[in-house]
Amino acid sequence: MxxxxxxxxxxxxxxxxxxxxxxxxxxxxxxxxxxxxxxxxxxxxxxxxxxxxxxxxxxxxxxxPTDPFDHTHEFSPEEISENKVFAACVYILGVMGIIIGLLAANSSKYVRFHVRQALKIYLLAMVSMILGLVFFWLIIPIIAASVFVIILFVVMIIGFIDAWKGRAKELPIIRNFLK
Incomplete structure (x- = not known):
């Protein structure tokens, strides 16, 4: 050789x-x-x-490369498969879905993860709407709040899809807020 x-x-x-x-x-x-x-x-x-x-x-x-915002590995596959319907309902049914998710699967860490993500979305949407109402006489804050609420709606759809597929990923945009 x-x-x-x-x-x-x-x-x-x-x-x-x-x-x-x-x-x-x-x-x-x-x-x-x-x-x-x-x-x-x-x-x-x-x-x-x-x-x-x-x-x-x-x-x-x-x-x-690994995704630092993906927490799926922290939950067992059995827990995910048993509770993914409740986790998906959290995003679709709004505040009522959060209450149902907490009551129906209160011992599931997977559902609690998605409840926290949904609460972040709803809290940011409420703050955005309140700021839009406070400055209702100015057109720019109303437009900015409306665009932000639409973006949060898209993020909520992403959260629903992730929950339905059995993934526990921190949602984009809101992961930077309310750590």
């Missing part, structure tokens, strides 16, 4: 190109066994199986 001079990957003796970086392995002189990357020299070394990239660095396991 020989090593690529560019990336220090092991290649077969009859290879013309490196399978790792694509560099040509044919040269006028015989390939040298010492290179600047410190590739393993003895075939008994366990580090010989380590792969290198084109910059001579070790390959790493790819980064798998």
């Amino acid at each position: 020989k090593f690529c001079d560019n990336c220090a990957a092991r290649v077969s003796d009859d290879a013309v190109f490196c399978a790792n970086c694509g560099m040509s392995l044919t040269s006028d002189s015989a390939p040298s066994q010492n290179n600047t990357q410190g590739a393993p020299q003895s075939s008994a070394s366990p580090a010989e199986n380590t792969s290198y990239n084109t910059y001579g660095d070790y390959y790493q396991q790819p980064y798998i």
